[in-house]
Amino acid sequence: MSAPPLTVTVTVDGAPVEVPAGATVLDAARAAGSWVPTLCFDERQAPFGACRACLVGVEGAAAPLPACTTPCRDGMVIDTEDPAGRRVAHAVVELVLSELPQPPAAHTELAQVAQRLGVGAPRWPGETHAPAPADTRHPYLAFQHELCISCGRCVRACDEVQGTFALTATGRGFDANIAAGLDEGFRDSACVACGACADSCPTDAITEVSLLALTSAADATNGGPA
Amino acid sequence: MSDERFASTVTTTCGYCGVGCRLEAHVRDDRVASISPALDGPANEGHTCLKGRFAHQFSRRRDRLATPLIRDARGGELRRASWEEALERIASELGRIRAAHGPDAIAGLASSRATNEDCYAMQRLMRAAIGTNNIDNCSRVCHSPTSYALRRSLGLSGATGSFADFDHADATILIGANPTEGHPVVGARIKQATLRGMKLVTIDPRRIELADYGVLHLAPRPGTNAAIMLGIAHVLERDGFVNRAFIDERTDGWDAFAELLPAYAPEAVARIAAVPAADLERAAHVYGEAADACISWGLGVTEHKYGSEVAQLICDVALMTGKIGRPGSALLPLRGQNNVQGSSDMGALPDTYTAYRSVTDEAVARSFEDAWGVPLSRREGWTIPQMFDAAVAGELRAMYIFGEDVAQTDPNTAHVVHAMESLDFLVVQEIFENETTKYADVILPASSFLEKGGTFTNAERRVQLVAPAIDPPGEARTDFEIIALVSRALGHELPWATPADAMDEIAVLTPDWAGISHARLGRRGLQWPVAPDGTDAPILYEREFSRPGGRAHFAALPYKAPGDAADEQFPLILVTGRRLQHYNAGTMTRRTGNVELMDADVLEIHPDDAARLWISNGDRISVRSRVGRIELPAQVTDHIEPGHVFTTFHFPETRTNLLIGASADVNTSCPEYKVVAVDVRPLGEEPARTPALASGT
Numbered sequence: 052m053s054a055p056p057l058t059v060t061v062t063v064d065g066a067p068v069e070v071p072a073g074a075t076v077l078d079a080a081r082a083a084g085s086w087v088p089t090l091c092f093d094e095r096q097a098p099f100g101a102c103r104a105c106l107v108g109v110e111g112a113a114a115p116l117p118a119c120t121t122p123c124r125d126g127m128v129i130d131t132e133d134p135a136g137r138r139v140a141h142a143v144v145e146l147v148l149s150e151l152p153q154p155p156a157a158h159t160e161l162a163q164v165a166q167r168l169g170v171g172a173p174r175w176p177g178e179t180h181a182p183a184p185a186d187t188r189h190p191y192l193a194f195q196h197e198l199c200i201s202c203g204r205c206v207r208a209c210d211e212v213q214g215t216f217a218l219t220a221t222g223r224g225f226d227a228n229i230a231a232g233l234d235e236g237f238r239d240s241a242c243v244a245c246g247a248c249a250d251s252c253p254t255d256a257i258t259e260v261s262l263l264a265l266t267s268a269a270d271a272t273n274g275g276p277a
Numbered sequence: 278m279s280d281e282r283f284a285s286t287v288t289t290t291c292g293y294c295g296v297g298c299r300l301e302a303h304v305r306d307d308r309v310a311s312i313s314p315a316l317d318g319p320a321n322e323g324h325t326c327l328k329g330r331f332a333h334q335f336s337r338r339r340d341r342l343a344t345p346l347i348r349d350a351r352g353g354e355l356r357r358a359s360w361e362e363a364l365e366r367i368a369s370e371l372g373r374i375r376a377a378h379g380p381d382a383i384a385g386l387a388s389s390r391a392t393n394e395d396c397y398a399m400q401r402l403m404r405a406a407i408g409t410n411n412i413d414n415c416s417r418v419c420h421s422p423t424s425y426a427l428r429r430s431l432g433l434s435g436a437t438g439s440f441a442d443f444d445h446a447d448a449t450i451l452i453g454a455n456p457t458e459g460h461p462v463v464g465a466r467i468k469q470a471t472l473r474g475m476k477l478v479t480i481d482p483r484r485i486e487l488a489d490y491g492v493l494h495l496a497p498r499p500g501t502n503a504a505i506m507l508g509i510a511h512v513l514e515r516d517g518f519v520n521r522a523f524i525d526e527r528t529d530g531w532d533a534f535a536e537l538l539p540a541y542a543p544e545a546v547a548r549i550a551a552v553p554a555a556d557l558e559r560a561a562h563v564y565g566e567a568a569d570a571c572i573s574w575g576l577g578v579t580e581h582k583y584g585s586e587v588a589q590l591i592c593d594v595a596l597m598t599g600k601i602g603r604p605g606s607a608l609l610p611l612r613g614q615n616n617v618q619g620s621s622d623m624g625a626l627p628d629t630y631t632a633y634r635s636v637t638d639e640a641v642a643r644s645f646e647d648a649w650g651v652p653l654s655r656r657e658g659w660t661i662p663q664m665f666d667a668a669v670a671g672e673l674r675a676m677y678i679f680g681e682d683v684a685q686t687d688p689n690t691a692h693v694v695h696a697m698e699s700l701d702f703l704v705v706q707e708i709f710e711n712e713t714t715k716y717a718d719v720i721l722p723a724s725s726f727l728e729k730g731g732t733f734t735n736a737e738r739r740v741q742l743v744a745p746a747i748d749p750p751g752e753a754r755t756d757f758e759i760i761a762l763v764s765r766a767l768g769h770e771l772p773w774a775t776p777a778d779a780m781d782e783i784a785v786l787t788p789d790w791a792g793i794s795h796a797r798l799g800r801r802g803l804q805w806p807v808a809p810d811g812t813d814a815p816i817l818y819e820r821e822f823s824r825p826g827g828r829a830h831f832a833a834l835p836y837k838a839p840g841d842a843a844d845e846q847f848p849l850i851l852v853t854g855r856r857l858q859h860y861n862a863g864t865m866t867r868r869t870g871n872v873e874l875m876d877a878d879v880l881e882i883h884p885d886d887a888a889r890l891w892i893s894n895g896d897r898i899s900v901r902s903r904v905g906r907i908e909l910p911a912q913v914t915d916h917i918e919p920g921h922v923f924t925t926f927h928f929p930e931t932r933t934n935l936l937i938g939a940s941a942d943v944n945t946s947c948p949e950y951k952v953v954a955v956d957v958r959p960l961g962e963e964p965a966r967t968p969a970l971a972s973g974t
Contacts, residue, residue: 094316094323095316095323095324157281158280158281158282190331190870190871190873190874191327191331191870211469212323212324212465212469213324213465214465214468214469214472214490238874243326243327243457243461243857244327244331244874245324245325245326245327245330245461245465246313246325246327246330246331247324250313250314250323250330259311259331261310261311262282262310262311265282265305265310266282
C-alpha cells in the first residue's frame with residue numbers, strides 16, 4: 052500500500068547525506084553528525100519551531116532557516132555553523148537565561164546548550180521570573196516555576212506522547228508559565244504521573260521531587276554553573 | 278550525556294507490566310536515584326509510566342528480606358538463618374518427602390516477574406533435580422487461555438505482530454483490557470493512534486478511559502464476550518466482509534464455524550449480552566471496512582470460564598477477514614506481567630518444555646535428558662489450582678514458590694490458605710514478606726528486577742536484556758544464584774556461571790530460540806522465533822501459519838453462559854482488575870510514593886445501584902460472594918453499568934480474592950476473576966433486614 056521509501060540527498064557542512072523524503076534539516080544535520088543547538092525540540096514530539104535556536108544557513112535562502120521545521124529538498128546545501136544563525140541562537144539563549152533568577156543546573160539541556168554556544172552570564176540584568184519555592188505537593192513531580200522558559204515541551208509531551216492533556220501554558224511576559232489543569236497542581240489535575248513532562252523539560256522547571264536535593268548538592272560540588 | 282547527579286546509568290527493561298519499556302536506571306549511593314525512558318526502546322519509544330519511572334523506592338526499603346529466614350516448626354516463629362542452614366534444611370526436607378512420597382509430591386512455581394533464565398533454571402530444577410513436571414507459573418491465572426487459543430488457532434503462543442501495528446492500523450477492537458491503567462505506555466500509544474484517526478472500538482463492562490477516544494463503546498454483560506465475537510462474525514459474514522481467498526488458501530474449519538453464525542444475529546446477541554444490536558453491527562463494520570485492523574485484548578477476555586474459547590473466537594474474526602500477518606493487521610494480546618510471555622516460553626509449565634513442546638513428546642524429552650544427564654518424567658504435572666487441591670487432599674506435600682504471592686492473588690483465598698497450611702514443607706523465595714510467606718518454613722531473600730541480569734520477553738515476543746543497576750540488599754541474592762544453590766543442594770548442578778550461559782543452553786535446546794544470545798540482543802532485543810542467523814520475526818504468519826499444513830484453524834465454539842450468574846441472593850456481578858497506581862498484589866508499589874496517589878481498594882458502583890442500596894460515595898460497605906466476604910469503601914461512578922461492580926486486589930487488607938470462587942477456564946484452569954455474583958450492602962446491615970433486590974439489568 053505504501054510507496055517505496057524515497058530519499059533525498061543534501062549536503063551538510065560540505066558532506067553529502069541521504070535522508071528519507073520528508074526529513075527535516077535537523078534530521079539531516081543529526082544524521083551527518085553535525086550539532087545544531089535546540090531548546091524547544093524533542094524527537095518524541097512534532098517539530099514546534101518556537102525557540103529559533105536551531106537556525107542554520109541554507110544556500111539560496113534569504114535568511115537562516117529553523118532546522119527543526121524546514122523540510123529537506125534534494126540538493127539542499129546546509130551550513131549548520133552559519134554565522135548569522137549562530138548569532139541569533141546565541142542571543143536567543145542569552146535572552147532566555149536573562150529571564151531566570153538563577154542559572155540552570157549544569158545537567159540541564161539549557162545549561163549544556165549555553166555552554167556549547169559559549170553563552171556566559173547574560174549581559175542584560177534586570178527583571179526575571181519571580182523566585183518561588185518549588186511546588187512539591189505531588190509525591191514525584193515538582194514544579195520550579197521560576198525556571199520555565201515557555202518552550203512548551205512539557206505541554207506537548209503531555210499531549211503528543213502521553214495523551215492526557217493535563218498541562219497548559221498560562222500568563223504572559225514574565226508571568227508566562229505552565230499550569231497543571233486549572234493550576235491546581237499535578238496531584239489534583241488530570242495528571243497520570245507518567246513523568247513525560249519532566250523527562251522533556253530542558254531546565255528542570257518540571258523535575259522529580261527526589262532529584263531536587265541532588266541537584267543542589269551536585270551544583271555545589273561543581274561550584275555551580277557560571 | 279553525562280549527568281553530575283548520578284554515579285552510573287544502566288539500560289535495562291522494566292519489571293512491571295508486559296509492555297517491556299526500556300529504561301535508563303540512574304544510580305547514586307548504591308540506590309536508584311531516578312529512572313528515565315530509553316529513547317530507543319522499541320516498545321516505549323522514549324516513554325514510560327508512573328510505575329516504571331517512579332515506583333522504584335521499594336528496592337531499598339528497610340523491610341526488604343535481606344537474610345534467609347527459617348521456622349523451626351510449622352506455625353512457629355521465623356528466625357534468621359545462614360544460607361548454609363537454609364539450603365541444608367531445604368535439601369533434607371525435600372529429600373525426605375521425595376523418598377517417602379515420590380517426586381510428584383513436590384511442586385514448584387516459577388514467576389512471571391522473573392527473568393527467562395530464572396524460569397528456565399526453576400523448571401530444570403523441578404524436572405531434573407526433583408524429578409517431577411509439577412512446575413507452573415502465574416500466567417496460569419492470567420493469559421494461559423490466550424496462549425492455548427493462539428496455539429490451537431494459529432500455531433505459536435504469542436502476539437502475531439508488534440505494538441507498532443497500532444500505528445499502522447485503520448481500526449482496532451480493544452476488548453477486555455484497560456491499557457491506560459494496566460499497560461499505560463501501550464494505552465498512550467493507542468490514544469495517540471486514535472488522535473491520528475485510527476478508529477477504536479472498546480468492549481468492556483466499564484467505560485474505560487479509551488472509550489472516550491474511540492468511535493464506539495460496547496458494555497456487554499460480564500461473561501458474554503463469546504456472543505459478542507460471534508455477533509461480530511455474523512455481521513461480517515452477512516455484510517460481505519469475508520475474505521474468501523484467504524480462508525481457502527490459508528485456513529481450515531471455516532464451514533463448521535460458518536454454520537454457527539446464523540444463531541448470532543445482532544438481535545440475538547443483544548439479548549445475551551445487553552448490547553444494542555446497532556452497536557454490534559457498527560463494531561463489525563468498523564473492523565470490516567478497515568484496510569488494516571488489530572484486535573487487542575486483556576484479562577477481561579481470558580479470566581472467564583470460557584476465556585480460552587473467546588480468544589479462539591477472536592482469532593476466527595481475524596482469520597475470516599484475513600486481517601493478520603501484515604503491518605497494521607495483528608492480534609495483540611496485552612500480556613499482564615513483565616515476563617508472563619517468557620516464563621511460559623521457558624517451559625515453566627506442567628505440560629511443556631521450552632517453546633510449548635509437550636513433556637510427553639519422546640524426542641523432545643530425550644533431547645533434554647541428553648542435555649541434563651538425568652531421566653525425566655513423561656507424566657504431565659499439576660497446574661497451580663490442581664496443586665492447591667492436591668495439597669488439601671494430602672497428595673502434594675511440599676512446594677517451592679518463587680515470586681508469586683498466591684495467598685493474596687490467587688482465587689478462592691481460603692482454599693489457598695488451607696493448601697498452604699496442609700503442606701509439610703514450604704519454601705518461598707521473595708523480596709518482601711507477604712501473605713504467602715506467613716506459611717513458609719524457609720524464606721529465601723531474593724532480588725528485584727533492578728538487581729539482576731537476564732532477559733524478559735514482552736507482549737510482542739520481544740526478548741530484551743535486563744541488567745543490574747544496584748546490588749541486592751544485605752545477604753539477598755539474585756534468583757538465578759538462589760535456584761542454582763538449591764539445585765546443587767538437591768544434587769543437580771546447574772552448569773552455568775551467568776544467565777547468558779543459561780540462554781545459550783536454551784538456544785541449543787529450543788529451535789525457535791536458536792538465534793538468541795545475550796550478545797545478540799543488544800539494545801532493541803529480538804522477537805522470537807529467531808533463526809540461527811539472528812533474523813527475528815516482528816510479524817508472524819506472513820506466508821503460512823505454524824500449524825500442520827501451514828493452515829490456521831477456525832474454532833467452531835458456541836456461546837456458553839459464564840460460571841456464575843446474578844440471582845436473588847447475589848444480585849450484582851463483580852469484575853476485578855487493576856488501577857494505574859498499583860501493580861497486582863502491590864508488594865512493590867505499596868512501598869513507594871504511589872500510595873500517596875491511591876491508598877486503598879474501592880468498589881466502583883453505579884449511582885442507580887448505590888441509591889437503591891442506600892450507599893453513598895466513600896461509605897464502607899460489605900461485599901459478599903458465594904465463597905467469601907470483604908469490606909471496603911464505595912466509589913459511586915457512572916463509568917460502570919448498573920448491575921455491575923468493580924474493584925482491585927492491590928491491598929492485602931482488602932483481600933478481594935476471598936470473593937473469587939473455584940470457577941475456571943475449561944481448558945487452562947485460569948480462574949474466572951471477572952464474573953462473580955455478589956451481594957453489596959452498607960456495613961452492619963444484616964441480609965435478613967435488607968432483602969436483596971434484583972439487579973437493574
